[in-house]
Amino acid sequence: MTHKFYNNLIVQSIFLMSVLIIVGLFIPNWLVFVITKAIAYGLVALGIVTLMRGGLVSFGQGFVFAIGGYTAGLLGTQAGLTDAVLLLFISFLFTGFVGLIFGPLLARYRDIFFAMLSLAFSMVLYGVLIKIDAIGGSDGFVLPESTYFGILPSSDYADYALYVVSIILTGIVSVLLRYYYNSTPGLIALAVRENELRVEYLGASAFRVTVLNFTIAAGLGGMGGALNGIALGHIDPEFSYWTTSGEFVFISILAGYLSVPAVFLAALLLELVRSFSGRYFPDTWQLILGVFLILSIIYIPTGIGSFFKKFMDKLNKKKNE
Amino acid sequence: MKTFRHCLIFVSSILISLFSVFGSANADGHKEFKLGVVTFLSGPAAEPFGVPAWNGGKLFIDLLNAGNAPAPYDKVGFGGMKITAIPIDESGGATKQVQEFRNLVQRDKVDAVLGYVSSGDCMAIPSVADELKALTVLYDCGTPRVFEDASYKYVFRTAAHAAMDNIAIARYLMGKGYDVSSIAGINQNYAWGKDSWKDFNVSIKKLSPNSEIKNELFPKIFAGQYGTEISALMNSKAKVVHSSLWGGDLQSFILQAKPRGLFKRTQVVFSAGDHVMPGLGNKYPEGVILGARGQYGMMAPDTALNRWFYKAYMDKYGVFPAQPPYRMVQGLMGLKMAIEKAMDNNGGKRPNKDQIATAFTGLEWEAPGGLVQMKLGNGHQAIQPHAIGKTVKDKDGNITITDIVRYSANCVNPPNGIKAVDWIEAGFPGSDCK
Numbered sequence: 182m183t184h185k186f187y188n189n190l191i192v193q194s195i196f197l198m199s200v201l202i203i204v205g206l207f208i209p210n211w212l213v214f215v216i217t218k219a220i221a222y223g224l225v226a227l228g229i230v231t232l233m234r235g236g237l238v239s240f241g242q243g244f245v246f247a248i249g250g251y252t253a254g255l256l257g258t259q260a261g262l263t264d265a266v267l268l269l270f271i272s273f274l275f276t277g278f279v280g281l282i283f284g285p286l287l288a289r290y291r292d293i294f295f296a297m298l299s300l301a302f303s304m305v306l307y308g309v310l311i312k313i314d315a316i317g318g319s320d321g322f323v324l325p326e327s328t329y330f331g332i333l334p335s336s337d338y339a340d341y342a343l344y345v346v347s348i349i350l351t352g353i354v355s356v357l358l359r360y361y362y363n364s365t366p367g368l369i370a371l372a373v374r375e376n377e378l379r380v381e382y383l384g385a386s387a388f389r390v391t392v393l394n395f396t397i398a399a400g401l402g403g404m405g406g407a408l409n410g411i412a413l414g415h416i417d418p419e420f421s422y423w424t425t426s427g428e429f430v431f432i433s434i435l436a437g438y439l440s441v442p443a444v445f446l447a448a449l450l451l452e453l454v455r456s457f458s459g460r461y462f463p464d465t466w467q468l469i470l471g472v473f474l475i476l477s478i479i480y481i482p483t484g485i486g487s488f489f490k491k492f493m494d495k496l497n498k499k500k501n502e
Numbered sequence: 503m504k505t506f507r508h509c510l511i512f513v514s515s516i517l518i519s520l521f522s523v524f525g526s527a528n529a530d531g532h533k534e535f536k537l538g539v540v541t542f543l544s545g546p547a548a549e550p551f552g553v554p555a556w557n558g559g560k561l562f563i564d565l566l567n568a569g570n571a572p573a574p575y576d577k578v579g580f581g582g583m584k585i586t587a588i589p590i591d592e593s594g595g596a597t598k599q600v601q602e603f604r605n606l607v608q609r610d611k612v613d614a615v616l617g618y619v620s621s622g623d624c625m626a627i628p629s630v631a632d633e634l635k636a637l638t639v640l641y642d643c644g645t646p647r648v649f650e651d652a653s654y655k656y657v658f659r660t661a662a663h664a665a666m667d668n669i670a671i672a673r674y675l676m677g678k679g680y681d682v683s684s685i686a687g688i689n690q691n692y693a694w695g696k697d698s699w700k701d702f703n704v705s706i707k708k709l710s711p712n713s714e715i716k717n718e719l720f721p722k723i724f725a726g727q728y729g730t731e732i733s734a735l736m737n738s739k740a741k742v743v744h745s746s747l748w749g750g751d752l753q754s755f756i757l758q759a760k761p762r763g764l765f766k767r768t769q770v771v772f773s774a775g776d777h778v779m780p781g782l783g784n785k786y787p788e789g790v791i792l793g794a795r796g797q798y799g800m801m802a803p804d805t806a807l808n809r810w811f812y813k814a815y816m817d818k819y820g821v822f823p824a825q826p827p828y829r830m831v832q833g834l835m836g837l838k839m840a841i842e843k844a845m846d847n848n849g850g851k852r853p854n855k856d857q858i859a860t861a862f863t864g865l866e867w868e869a870p871g872g873l874v875q876m877k878l879g880n881g882h883q884a885i886q887p888h889a890i891g892k893t894v895k896d897k898d899g900n901i902t903i904t905d906i907v908r909y910s911a912n913c914v915n916p917p918n919g920i921k922a923v924d925w926i927e928a929g930f931p932g933s934d935c936k
């Protein structure tokens with residue numbers, strides 16, 4: 182069954198990716214950009230979802246988001262490395278490595294202590310970045326235009342090129358994460374969420390799983406930060422500010438921890454609501470956004486992902502009958 | 503199942519409302535000029551900058567559309583095209599602003615964007631603007647780096663950058679014979695505050711090499727409480743205290759420092775101090791030396807154009823216009839002149855972006871605050887004359903500004919091609935201070 186499941190998963194993903202890549206040619210440019218940005222935010226939120234499976238919520242994903250963004254930015258401006266794919270990959274590895282260093286420290290804490298400590302790290306980074314004038318201080322700095330395998334696309338196709346890269350990237354990451362979630366450590370994470378003590382008695386290490394989850398979350402956050410920086414063409418310390426981290430938490434709550442695609446859908450939904458309310462209600466857009474957040478928490482407490490799961494369960498049930 | 507239905511209704515109602523609004527927003531006309539206006543409508547910078555600026559902008563756009571502005575701005579709208587303004591809130595950080603900018607250009611298909619108070623936003627927007635080939639006017643932000651670190655084709659800043667504010671204050675102190683043997687500063691801990699303090703103390707050092715720095719304080723932005731800082735400034739006994747605080751921070755600082763006698767004991771200078779005067783009224787301390795980031799408000803020149811604008815704003819909003827509305831109107835005037843010049847060059851037909859950008863480069867126009875010249879950054883960055891004055895109580899007990907000294911644009915702005923910081927450190931070569 183599992184084998185078939187994964188085969189299906191890969192086929193489905195490739196199909197979905199190709200559809201999205203083709204659709205990207207026909208949708209307006211602004212939507213291409215909004216989707217790219219939603220993917221960047223979605224990647225970070227996916228990191229939080231990974232942590233959520235183990236019962237933890239990080240209020241400080243801005244920490245890795247900023248590290249990823251600044252890694253890509255500094256490589257671009259200082260080392261002259263402009264290949265988007267390479268920048269994303271290096272940011273992923275580097276931030277994952279940072280996560281591996283900070284993970285053991287954070288993994289000793291749970292609940293609000295974990296959330297607050299992660300928040301503290303992000304705000305410390307914010308404070309440091311603001312003070313470094315060499316990289317623009319609070320104003321940040323501008324990234325050079327990205328290339329793709331040595332080709333610099335004309336400005337008409339730059340957005341689309343990044344869109345394609347991010348779609349493919351997301352497809353690969355999503356499939357890999359599904360593998361991970363269904364693997365032994367991935368399932369142990371769920372058990373840790375239910376009862377950590379029992380997991381330890383059964384001989385598994387909750388600490389190790391948490392570090393692993395944190396490292397993965399860090400890598401994803403770094404990649405999201407790099408993608409966001411490349412898409413915007415500008416990076417500033419706001420990446421590490423607590424309001425940015427708050428958005429990631431909201432996206433992951435809106436999505437829930439049951440489904441991977443739901444995370445990206447939630448990110449896209451939030452981006453769209455925010456941009457349209459900003460456009461048509463310039464004086465009261467925060468109010469609209471706030472009402473949207475409250476309503477979605479009241480009516481979809483388990484997240485958009487729960488619909489996906491219900492739908493799939495129903496489908497499977499029918500098949501089995 | 504019930505929640506599922508609820509949610510489906512909820513999500514679809516949001517999507518339907520979004521698309522219905524979006525669908526209805528496609529009214530387009532050949533005789534219309536769509537202008538995105540980005541300024542702070544919420545958050546700490548809204549009340550002191552964003553809202554009064556947009557009030558001034560709205561007023562001026564309405565007058566232009568009605569053809570009621572004086573010459574040379576008497577043509578309806580921009581060259582006969584009615585202006586449709588789309589206001590957008592600037593709060594939310596540079597990330598959000600880049601996206602809003604893209605939405606304005608790609609979704610709303612605006613013909614130009616005018617905006618940005620925050621330096622961070624001014625750093626982030628221009629590269630996107632050039633990438634999208636979108637005509638963009640930066641009307642307020644201060645950082646000199648925009649055109650010093652890079653060059654852009656479609657981006658223009660219609661107000662002088664912040665170096666002028668602090669150079670002029672240093673010149674005022676020297677020219678009026680104030681004792682600058684020791685100076686101290688209280689500035690917010692971010693780029694604006696740090697740049698302002700650096701420009702000021704280096705300028706003072708150049709003009710008076712024996713001057714010594716007693717105290718450099720950098721409270722964090724939006725701190726609101728300055729008790730310890732005020733004590734430190736009182737104890738330092740510096741002759742001059744410099745500050746580039748703005749908005750609520752500046753108001754708090756004034757209200758907390760005044761009862762403790764800081765303004766009586768030492769000479770305080772505010773590099774951007776006038777915009778809280780309408781709010782504070784007679785609570786504003788006497789004897790403070792201040793700039794308005796240009797010849798604005800109470801320090802505006804006595805020209806017909808300024809009298810007209812001052813009165814129009816006063817009549818409509820009941821307070822006098824401080825720097826923010828002046829700066830936005832200055833930007834709108836520049837854009838209008840550029841469009842109309844491009845239109846003339848195009849035989850009276852509607853010009854395209856490239857033609858407007860060409861006409862804008864190096865343009866000069868007369869604004870309520872004096873002559874604006876696009877001289878720096880290869881014709882993309884404005885310089886303008888400046889004025890510094892001192893607050894005093896008039897015979898009715900109202901706070902007003904006297905001892906105003908005016909500085910020509912070339913006196914307090916660097917020439918083209920040299921960075922402001924380098925120019926100050928070199929001792930203002932080529933400055934023309936008649």
